[in-house]
Each structure stands twice: as C-alpha cells, then as structure tokens.
Amino acid sequence: MHDIRMIRENPAGFDAALARRGLPAAADALLQRDEAHRSLLTQAQTAQARRNEASKLIGQAKARKDEATAAALMAEVGALKEDLPRIEAAAAAEGEALTAALAALPNLPAAEVPDGADEADNTEQFRWGSPRAFDFDPREHADFAPALGLDFEGAAAISGTRFAALRGPMARLHRALGQFMLDRQTVSNDYVEVAPPLLVRDEAMFGTGQLPKFAEDLFRTTDGRWLIPTAEVSLTNLVRERILDPADLPLRFTALTPCFRSEAGSAGRDTRGLIRQHQFEKVELVAICTPEQSAAEHDHMLAAAEGILQALELPYRRMLLCTGDMGFSARKTFDLEVWLPGQQAYREISSVSNCGDFQARRMNARYRPEGEKGTRFLHTLNGSGLAVGRTLVAVLENYQQADGSVSVPAALIPYMGGVDRLSPAA
Incomplete structure (x- = not known):
C-alpha cells in the first residue's frame, strides 16, 4: 500500500518509480480521487458542525419565543439530517475507491534495483x-x-x-x-x-x-x-x-x-x-x-x-x-x-x-x-x-x-x- 501523502508531495517521483516497473503514470488520477475524497469529508464535517450549531440555536430561539427563527432552524436541521448520510456515504465510497486504487499498485523499487523487463x-x-x-x-x-x-x-x-x-x-x-x-x-x-x-x-x-x-x-x-x-x-x-x-x-x-x-x-x-x-x-x-x-x-x-x-x-x-x-x-x-x-x-x-x-x-x-x-x-x-x-x-x-x-x-x-x-x- 502506498502513502497518499507521499504522492501529494512528490507525484512526479511516484510516477517515475512506477515507470521503472513498466506501469503508466497514476499520480494525477490518484490525486484527483484523493481531492474528491477530502472535499466530501470536509462537506460532511461542515454539515455536521452546522447541524450541531443549529440545534443549539433552536433552543435559544425558543427561549426568546422567536418561533419563526426556531422553525427556520428546525427546517435547516431536518434538511441537514437528510443530506448528511448521503454525503458521508459518498465520502466513504470515494475513500474505498482510493484505497482500492492504491492497493492495486505494486511496491516501488529501491534505487539500487536494476531496470529491466523480465x-x-x-x-x-x-x-x-x-x-x-x-x-x-x-x-x-x-x-x-x-x-x-x-x-x-x-x-x-x-x-x-x-x-x-x-x-x-x-x-x-x-x-x-x-x-x-x-x-x-x-x-x-x-x-x-x-x-x-x-x-x-x-x-x-x-x-x-x-x-x-x-x-x-x-x-x-x-x-x-x-x-x-x-x-x-x-x-x-x-x-x-x-x-x-x-x-x-x-x-x-x-x-x-x-x-x-x-x-x-x-x-x-x-x-x-x-x-x-x-x-x-x-x-x-x-x-x-x-x-x-x-x-x-x-x-x-x-x-x-x-x-x-x-x-x-x-x-x-x-x-x-x-x-x-x-x-x-x-x-x-x-x-x-x-x-x-x-x-x-x-x-x-x-x-x-x-x-x-x-x-x-x-x-x-x-x-x-x-x-x-x-x-x-x-x-x-x-x-x-x-x-x-x-x-x-x-x-x-x-x-x-x-x-x-x-x-x-x-x-x-x-x-x-x-x-x-x-x-x-x-
């Protein structure tokens, strides 16, 4: 298994090592999937944080007897509650796809290993x-x-x-x-x-x-x-x-x-x-x-x-x-x-x-x-x-x-x- 952080830091070096194995470049595709995965994780974290925050604000609005604000916040929490599982599932699927893509690639050869086909x-x-x-x-x-x-x-x-x-x-x-x-x-x-x-x-x-x-x-x-x-x-x-x-x-x-x-x-x-x-x-x-x-x-x-x-x-x-x-x-x-x-x-x-x-x-x-x-x-x-x-x-x-x-x-x-x-x- 490869370290995605290493690929982020040196994509050209990763592709060069794969080329020594006779394999095509893979860093760009991996990094695109990595970016999609991280973006979905961020969306899920942001949605969860907003849901928690809005839930607290509902109580405050009700304490002020601001029913309109409370109702709007409740609707927002309800929408987040419905949307969050979809985002989390998409993040998990993208993470699994990234892991599978990394797992399909062989180890990188040491520098002293001679190049060759067979x-x-x-x-x-x-x-x-x-x-x-x-x-x-x-x-x-x-x-x-x-x-x-x-x-x-x-x-x-x-x-x-x-x-x-x-x-x-x-x-x-x-x-x-x-x-x-x-x-x-x-x-x-x-x-x-x-x-x-x-x-x-x-x-x-x-x-x-x-x-x-x-x-x-x-x-x-x-x-x-x-x-x-x-x-x-x-x-x-x-x-x-x-x-x-x-x-x-x-x-x-x-x-x-x-x-x-x-x-x-x-x-x-x-x-x-x-x-x-x-x-x-x-x-x-x-x-x-x-x-x-x-x-x-x-x-x-x-x-x-x-x-x-x-x-x-x-x-x-x-x-x-x-x-x-x-x-x-x-x-x-x-x-x-x-x-x-x-x-x-x-x-x-x-x-x-x-x-x-x-x-x-x-x-x-x-x-x-x-x-x-x-x-x-x-x-x-x-x-x-x-x-x-x-x-x-x-x-x-x-x-x-x-x-x-x-x-x-x-x-x-x-x-x-x-x-x-x-x-x-x-």
Whole structure:
C-alpha cells in the first residue's frame, strides 16, 4: 500500500518509480480521487458542525419565543439530517475507491534495483560452488527418481496433475530436508519457530499483497477462507493491527508448512517433476523490524538461506532481480538459483525480499519510536529458507549415481538415521 501523502508531495517521483516497473503514470488520477475524497469529508464535517450549531440555536430561539427563527432552524436541521448520510456515504465510497486504487499498485523499487523487463535483465551477484563433473550423462529427477519412491502416477490418480506422493526412503529424505532447514534457522540464525494456521481470511491475504490481484493463483474454501500459498502470509500477519515496542525488534519467525498454489498463471510451465506443484512444503523466513534495521535484516535472511545450500554442498548463484521481475510486494529481491545438472541450468530455489513498509501499511502494523508520541509503520521481509521440494530435486540430481542410486549429503545423514544412500527397489 502506498502513502497518499507521499504522492501529494512528490507525484512526479511516484510516477517515475512506477515507470521503472513498466506501469503508466497514476499520480494525477490518484490525486484527483484523493481531492474528491477530502472535499466530501470536509462537506460532511461542515454539515455536521452546522447541524450541531443549529440545534443549539433552536433552543435559544425558543427561549426568546422567536418561533419563526426556531422553525427556520428546525427546517435547516431536518434538511441537514437528510443530506448528511448521503454525503458521508459518498465520502466513504470515494475513500474505498482510493484505497482500492492504491492497493492495486505494486511496491516501488529501491534505487539500487536494476531496470529491466523480465528475468533476462536480472543481475548475477556471484556463484558458490562448482557444478559436479559427471562421468555419465546426468538425468532429470523425474526420469530416475520414481524407482526411488517418487510416485507421480499414484498421486495423479488421487488428485490429478501437479501432485506427487513420496514413498519410503524418498519420503524420509524429504522429511529430513525440512527438519534440517528448520533446525538451522532456529538454532543458528535466531528465527523463532511458529506453527501457524494454514487457512486465513481475506484480510490476511490482502495484508501481504496476494489479494486482490492474485486471487486466481490461490485455493479458496467453501466458507471463504484461503489456503496459504506460503507461510509468509500467516507469519507476517501475526503483527497486523498491532503497535510494537522497538525494544522487541527485530522479530524473526520461521515455519515449515505445506503451501498451496493453483499455478493459474503458470500453465504449461514445468509440468514434469517436482519443480512446480499445487502442494509443496517450504521453510519460510519472515522478519519484522524498524526501517533502520531493514537492510541488515535482508542481509541476515539472505545468509540464512544461502547457508542451507552451502551446508548441502549444492552449487548456486545469487541474482538481484530487475524491476520487471520482482514480486508485487517487494522493493528489492534476491533470488538464489541452484544448479540442476539434469537440466544443465540454474533454477530458482529461494526468493529473499525486502518489502519496506508496503505490507505494514496494508496490515496497519506499526511501532512507537522511543520518546515519540506518534507511531511509524514497520518494515517486513520474507524469504524461503528453503523450498523443500525444489531442494529435494537439487539433492537428487546433484548426488545421483550411474547405477540410479543417490548419495545422501553428509549434513542430512544424522536426520536419515545413518542412511547414506537411496537405492532403486530391487
């Protein structure tokens, strides 16, 4: 959500920032609606004040036995009483329209974010690790992992496409990855584990920016709730409509949850394998902080996500997203892309975003600086630490062997009860 006062003060700067997102100018239309809203509010306040004043004057006129004046004032009060609800309703409607117009616009990019149209214009920051040199042709996980317990056919019979069932050691490896990630984030990186709701109301989805723009990518229940597409929704909204003490900041939350996405906007993409599923698990990272802490929290979260990849010895690269590839709520985003030898390509495994005060305004989440009477909006950040299914894909493809087995990364062996290899069923 954008601050209309900022747009009043610098409409040209606002439009210039929207242009970097590839969007047309919007300041003039917003300010016209803002002016109409404020004018109606003023009319309502003036009418209410005159009604109160006239009501007092009626008593004074009657005390003077000035029936003509009293009658005229009573008629005026009656007219105001009839007209005031119409003005107030018009003001409320104009205010709602202004809020809707502001809510439909994405966050403004940070100054250091590169301009660009799409992922081709993202900027590579650095690479970690070297892709493994295979002495055989590495395969994609969808081609060899079914023999290890990755069941697409059984899941499709139950739920349709873009679902998978994991069996035996494959299921255990998936569970081990989630537990390993959660332990790292809580023990080493100071995130507090949360077991959040998986079903949320409209207000929560609006708060983090999924609604109203991305409703088609979500699953909705018959009673009007939404299945979370990411635990970011639940974790970030834990501070909605609250005023926090800065002494308690930053807050760092993490959760391992199922996530649900209809993928309506991704038809035809990654239809094979585990890369793009309707249901998947992810360890989410969320930080709530002051504006002064925001940049440091972004660095901390990025290091927390990268630490998982390094511990699993998975080669990856860090990308700074351009203006045309950032998510709706983000002002600055880094993507981590892991090397998949089966595809001979780097694929996204984590996005780590700083949203500034954009989500906090939508949630009315604030803090009161020490020594100040007023409040300010918080900053929120979120990132994957990591997506469990995509990490499983990376482990399978990077640790695959010529005989169809998969070595277990050393960091996961304790979580596997000492099992160090997944082998095809005899």
